[in-house]
Amino acid sequence: TLAKASSSKIVDLLKDVENWSFVKQNNDNATLAPKIAKAENRIDFNNKPVELINKYRGLDLNGGVWAMFRGEKHLLSEINLADKVLEPGYIEIENNKLFIGCKSGSISVGEIQPAGKKTMLIADWLNGARLQQGERFE
Numbered sequence: 001t002l003a004k005a006s007s008s009k010i011v012d013l014l015k016d017v018e019n020w021s022f023v024k025q026n027n028d029n030a031t032l033a034p035k036i037a038k039a040e041n042r043i044d045f046n047n048k049p050v051e052l053i054n055k056y057r058g059l060d061l062n063g064g065v066w067a068m069f070r071g072e073k074h075l076l077s078e079i080n081l082a083d084k085v086l087e088p089g090y091i092e093i094e095n096n097k098l099f100i101g102c103k104s105g106s107i108s109v110g111e112i113q114p115a116g117k118k119t120m121l122i123a124d125w126l127n128g129a130r131l132q133q134g135e136r137f138e
Helices: 002-015 049-062 122-129
Strands: 065-069 072-082 091-094 097-102 105-114
Touching (some): 049 065, 049 072, 049 105
Antiparallel strands (some): 072 105
């Protein structure tokens, strides 16, 4: 495995600490990353599923990702690739699992946090949401 292969290399690297060399950073060439605006955390279901998952991974520690449902903001988490083909934003429920369509695919969502409420498992949210045929996330 990768862990076994890399462990011996790490030991070799640490034994050679006396020969390490460092380059001083030139602060004149350094730049700061701009602050992430809350609007950037919104999911656009017209993107490919992999792009949405990468956005979720990148922004999970910065407030997570969200989408609008019934006019309210919902934070989405535990997002994974799914093999369903749905129109962007449209919902399908199967075995208490939520699938949301994206460009050329779909994602599954494991947890959700409606505006002003606590995070809950999708199965619990589905029990109270009373979804109608054709509803979608925006």
